[in-house]
Amino acid sequence: MGKIKAEDIKNFKVEGKVFDEKTLFAIYKLMSRGVVKTVESTVKEGKESVVLSGKDKDDNWLALKVYRVLHCDFKTMWKYLIADPRFFRVRKSRRHIILTWAKREFKNLKIAFNAGVSCPKPIAIYENVLVMRFIGEEGIPAPRLVDVEIEIEDLEEIYSQIVEEMKKMARAKLIHGDLSPFNILLLDKPYLIDFSQGITYEHPLASQFLSSDVKNINKFFEKKGVKINENLYEELAQLLGLKK
Numbered sequence: 001m002g003k004i005k006a007e008d009i010k011n012f013k014v015e016g017k018v019f020d021e022k023t024l025f026a027i028y029k030l031m032s033r034g035v036v037k038t039v040e041s042t043v044k045e046g047k048e049s050v051v052l053s054g055k056d057k058d059d060n061w062l063a064l065k066v067y068r069v070l071h072c073d074f075k076t077m078w079k080y081l082i083a084d085p086r087f088f089r090v091r092k093s094r095r096h097i098i099l100t101w102a103k104r105e106f107k108n109l110k111i112a113f114n115a116g117v118s119c120p121k122p123i124a125i126y127e128n129v130l131v132m133r134f135i136g137e138e139g140i141p142a143p144r145l146v147d148v149e150i151e152i153e154d155l156e157e158i159y160s161q162i163v164e165e166m167k168k169m170a171r172a173k174l175i176h177g178d179l180s181p182f183n184i185l186l187l188d189k190p191y192l193i194d195f196s197q198g199i200t201y202e203h204p205l206a207s208q209f210l211s212s213d214v215k216n217i218n219k220f221f222e223k224k225g226v227k228i229n230e231n232l233y234e235e236l237a238q239l240l241g242l243k244k
Contacts, residue, residue, distance in 0.1 A: 023066060026127035035124045035131055036062060043141050048196075053139045054131075061134035063120060065105070069098050069128055101196060102128050108174060108198035115172035117165050119192045135191045145190065145220075146181035152225050159221045162190050163229060166213070170239035173201045179213040181220045201240040210236055 019027075030036045037057050044051040052064040102125060109122035109132065120132035136142045150158065162184065169176060176183075177197035185191045199209055211233055218228040229235070 019066075020069060023069065023128060026129045027064070027066075030064075030124060030126050030129060030131060033124075036064065039064065040139055053134060053141075061136070061139055062123065063132050063134045065102075065130040065132070067098050067102050067128040067130075069095055098128055102130050105194075105196040105198070106130050108195035111172050111174050112169055112192070112195060112198075115168050115174070117168045117172075117192060118161075118189055119165075119195070135185045135187055135193065137187075142185040142187040142191065144182055145184040145186055148186055150224075155221065155224050155226050158186070158190055159217075159226050159228070162192075162217060163232060165190065165192055166217070166232075166236060167239060170236045173240060175199050175201070175203075175206055175209045175240070176213050177209045180216040201242055206240065207237070207242055210240065210242070 027036070027039065034057055036054050037059075038055050040053040040055065042050060043053050043063065047068075049065050049067045052066060054062040054064050056062055106122050106125040109119060109130075112119045113121055120135055122130070122132050124131040134141070145158070166176075166179070175198065176192060176195065177199050178194060179192065183192065183194040185193055197209075199206060203209070214233045214236065218232065222228050
């Protein structure tokens with residue numbers, strides 16, 4: 001995909017089953033509002049979304065997460081949303097669910113970022129397009145934790161940093177819900193990404209989601225030879241105010 005500007009958007013090809021007319025219009029609106037100046041390239045393609053790189057008017061790099069309206073598993077998303085006290089009134093229609101899902105990630109990112117969590121800064125949301133700061137250098141995304149070979153001494157420091165980020169989220173009453181080495185980028189420090197499944201401590205499955213996050217992180221680092229915090233779940237649950 002070549003770089004596009006606002007005046008080019010009408011001629012932008014529909015590709016990857018993502019850029020339907022409404023999605024193109026959403027990108028155009030973000031451009032016309034001055035949030036995005038150019039869309040540069042495709043960074044990552046997944047089943048539910050595509051991440052694009054872009055730039056703002058000051059040439060700062062951006063990441064645009066575009067949710068696939070036609071090919072998302074909206075039925076599973078709906079089940080997640082109606083269990084979330086913040087979004088339980090969501091209508092069971094494909095487009096409404098996808099747009100609410102995008103808003104949910106934006107809201108979760110705002111909570112995390114405002115709590116000082118190392119994550120992409122949320123910038124804007126319009127329809128199914130979420131704009132945030134790009135984690136990487138010169139349009140090249142930072143590698144995922146799972147893809148990097150790291151010395152044990154550095155791994156110990158990274159584990160300590162990730163645990164601290166989890167505690168920051170817990171103090172903000174937020175649980176990532178899908179935390180794993182696949183959703184952590186390494187640049188100057190670890191950055192947590194992909195907050196779409198994030199929930200608050202009020203969610204009926206909060207304990208289950210927290211336990212999953214802790215197990216994913218501890219299992220990865222333990223296999224690498226890092227001494228893990230055996231009491232991490234209990235410490236986070238206490239910060240969250242979860243009932244035993």
